[in-house]
Amino acid sequence: MRGPRAKNAIKLLLPLALWLGVWEFLALGVGHSLLLPGPGEVAVRLFALAWTGEFWATALVSLGRVFLGGALGAVLGATVAALSAWKAPVGWALTPVMKIVRATPVASFILLIWLWCSSDWVPVVIAALMSAPVVWSATAQGLESADPKLLELARAYRFDRYKTARLIYIPSAKPAVAAGCRTAMGLAWKAGVAAEALSRPRLALGTQVYNAKVYLETTDLFAWTVAVVALSFMLERGLWALWRLWERRGAGGTA
Amino acid sequence: MELRDLTVHFGDKRVFDHRDFTFPDHGLTLLTGPSGVGKTTLLRALFDRYRADSAFLFQEDRLLPWRTVEQHLLDVMPAPDRSVAAELLELVELTGEEKNYPGALSGGMARRLALGRCLALPSVRLLLDEPFAGVDLARQGRILARLKALGKPIVMTGHGPELEGYADHVTAL
Numbered sequence: 028m029r030g031p032r033a034k035n036a037i038k039l040l041l042p043l044a045l046w047l048g049v050w051e052f053l054a055l056g057v058g059h060s061l062l063l064p065g066p067g068e069v070a071v072r073l074f075a076l077a078w079t080g081e082f083w084a085t086a087l088v089s090l091g092r093v094f095l096g097g098a099l100g101a102v103l104g105a106t107v108a109a110l111s112a113w114k115a116p117v118g119w120a121l122t123p124v125m126k127i128v129r130a131t132p133v134a135s136f137i138l139l140i141w142l143w144c145s146s147d148w149v150p151v152v153i154a155a156l157m158s159a160p161v162v163w164s165a166t167a168q169g170l171e172s173a174d175p176k177l178l179e180l181a182r183a184y185r186f187d188r189y190k191t192a193r194l195i196y197i198p199s200a201k202p203a204v205a206a207g208c209r210t211a212m213g214l215a216w217k218a219g220v221a222a223e224a225l226s227r228p229r230l231a232l233g234t235q236v237y238n239a240k241v242y243l244e245t246t247d248l249f250a251w252t253v254a255v256v257a258l259s260f261m262l263e264r265g266l267w268a269l270w271r272l273w274e275r276r277g278a279g280g281t282a
Numbered sequence: 283m284e285l286r287d288l289t290v291h292f293g294d295k296r297v298f299d300h301r302d303f304t305f306p307d308h309g310l311t312l313l314t315g316p317s318g319v320g321k322t323t324l325l326r327a328l329f330d331r332y333r334a335d336s337a338f339l340f341q342e343d344r345l346l347p348w349r350t351v352e353q354h355l356l357d358v359m360p361a362p363d364r365s366v367a368a369e370l371l372e373l374v375e376l377t378g379e380e381k382n383y384p385g386a387l388s389g390g391m392a393r394r395l396a397l398g399r400c401l402a403l404p405s406v407r408l409l410l411d412e413p414f415a416g417v418d419l420a421r422q423g424r425i426l427a428r429l430k431a432l433g434k435p436i437v438m439t440g441h442g443p444e445l446e447g448y449a450d451h452v453t454a455l
Contacts, residue, residue, distance in 0.1 A: 180344045183329070184358050184403060194357060198348040 064246040072250040081230075086258055088230040089150070089223065094262070096154025097215035101208050103155065104162030112170045112196075129160035137222045149226035150233070154219040158211035165207020169200025205270045212266055216259045232258075283307050283407075283437070285331060290323050297323050305437055307407070309450030310430055313439045319455040321439040322411050328437060329409050337405035341412050343396040345384040351395055352380040355402040367402065373428045374398040375421060389416040394425070401432075410438035419444055 047066050054065035064072075076082045107125060111118030133153065140152045173196050181191045223233020232255050239248035283305040290297045297320040305311050305328070313321045322341055329338045349357060355370055356362040371377050374394040384392055397413050408429070414422045426448045429436060446452055 176340075176342065176344055177346065180340065183333075183338050183340075190357070194346060194349065198346070 061243060061245050064249055068246055069249040069253060072246045073253055076247075076250055076254070082254070085230050085232055085235060086254065089220065089232040090258060090262065092147075092150045092223075092231075093154045093212075093216050093219035096151040096219060097158045097208075097212045099151070100155035100158030100215065101162040101211060104159040104164075104207075104211070105166045105204060107159070108163045108166035108170060111167065125160045125163045128156055129164075133157065133218045133221060134225075137218075137225050140222075141226050146226035146228040150219040150222040150228070150231065153222035154215035157218040158208075158215040161211035161214060162204065162207045165203045165210075166200055169203030169207075170196055172203065173199040201274075205274075209263060209266060209270075212262060213259065216255075216262060220255055283328060283332060283435075285324075285327055288324075288327055290320070290327065298327075303328075303453075305453070306451055307435045309435065310426070310448060311435075311437045311451040311453060312445055312449035313437065313453050313455065314441065314446070315455030321455060324455070325409050325411050325437065325439055332407065332409075335406040336409050337400045337403035337407070339397055339400040339408070339410040339413055341415075343384075343392045345392055345395060345399075347384050349383070350380065351376060351382050351384075351387070354395055354399045358399055358402050360404055370398045370401050373401065374425060390418065390421075393417055394421075397425075401429075405434070407435040407437070410436060412439055414440060414445070423448070 050066050054060075054063045054068075057063040060068055104125070107117075107121050111121060136156055137149060137153055140149050140156075144152055177195050177199075178191070181195055186194065220231075220233040220236070223231035224237040225233075227234045227237055232251060235251045236248060236255070239245070239251055285301075285303040288298045288301045288303060291299075303324065313324060315321055325338075329336055345354065346357075351371065352364070352367055355367040356364070359366065368377070368380075371380065374397050376391060376394055376398060379387065379391065379395075384395065387395060393414070393416050397410070400408065400410065414425075417425070422444065426445075430448070
């Protein structure tokens with residue numbers, strides 16, 4: 028391994044080793060795994076959990092809930108932004124709603140939604156509510172970024188609304204929407220797991236985190252948290268890979 | 283083609299002040315003059331007046347980075363026809379580039395693609411702003427000859443004695 032790949036590996040592994048060292052040092056200082064387990068202990072517990080079918084079922088169901096909610100929120104946000112760009116009064120009506128949703132603390136939403144939905148659906152709705160304003164804002168910015176010279180061309184060349192949207196607005200907004208979706212999924216994941224921890228559906232990472240805390244199984248609490256973080260990275264990388272694939276089908280060297 | 287009492291000003295600068303222009307509605311008319319004299323403004327005024335049946339080539343290429351060469355032509359046709367697109371690409375000497383995106387084209391090729399797309403529009407006359415910027419002289423001559431053979435009236439801006447040689451009418455501003 029030479030050159031940039033080696034450099035990238037060092038850039039990734041060196042800080043990781045540094046912070047694992049700090050963690051181990053602190054754990055040794057505290058001296059009690061009930062308060063702060065060391066990284067080795069957590070890794071052993073994580074591997075033990077990973078050997079069970081329940082761990083993977085829990086992870087998959089949690090991922091599914093957050094992905095479903097995040098996707099619904101993204102579609103909702105993008106639709107509201109597109110409708111607002113198309114008809115100004117729709118924007119006047121819906122923009123305050125999006126701003127209020129964005130500003131409302133997630134805990135308030137979780138408790139409210141929990142009153143109205145079964146605990147299985149709370150994380151889905153919360154993930155949707157967290158991702159919608161982010162994607163709405165990104166889509167609105169993306170649509171505004173459409174080159175005025177291309178829009179003038181569309182008028183001069185008699186493009187109808189559908190063609191203008193398909194050939195100019197959507198491709199112009201694509202990068203901003205992708206970046207928005209990436210941010211939104213990160214938020215949806217965190218908020219979704221928090222919603223699980225409060226509403227405690229049967230198969231859920233959040234429920235496991237909550238149970239570990241209640242029964243003072245601090246090592247389990249850390250292990251489940253590490254699993255949440257790792258799955259968050261995987262979700263983000265997976266979505267990014269999908270985006271790159273979609274992008275490669277668009278502008279490039281040759282078709 | 284007529285423009286009567288044309289007045290255009292940008293802020294304090296008056297480009298045209300109650301001017302009248304008449305252009306023959308046949309052959310190739312070349313608009314010449316130093317930079318900033320108002321060639322593009324006049325061509326745009328002509329397009330505004332005859333928008334319904336004219337095809338306008340902007341001074342900038344205004345290509346869509348996410349569409350292929352062939353798609354650029356098909357996109358502006360009311361009934362997309364690949365054989366017509368192929369003929370037009372041959373006219374502007376871009377045969378073989380169909381699947382390429384604008385990012386893979388040189389400046390002159392991009393200009394010729396913009397011209398090809400303009401030709402794909404349904405129109406009875408062509409209004410072309412600097413159609414040969416970045417295109418070599420030999421190619422300019424070949425493409426101009428083919429453009430004239432289409433039989434549509436053309437009004438275009440440009441510089442140089444070579445272009446004047448092909449023009450049926452020259453309007454100097």
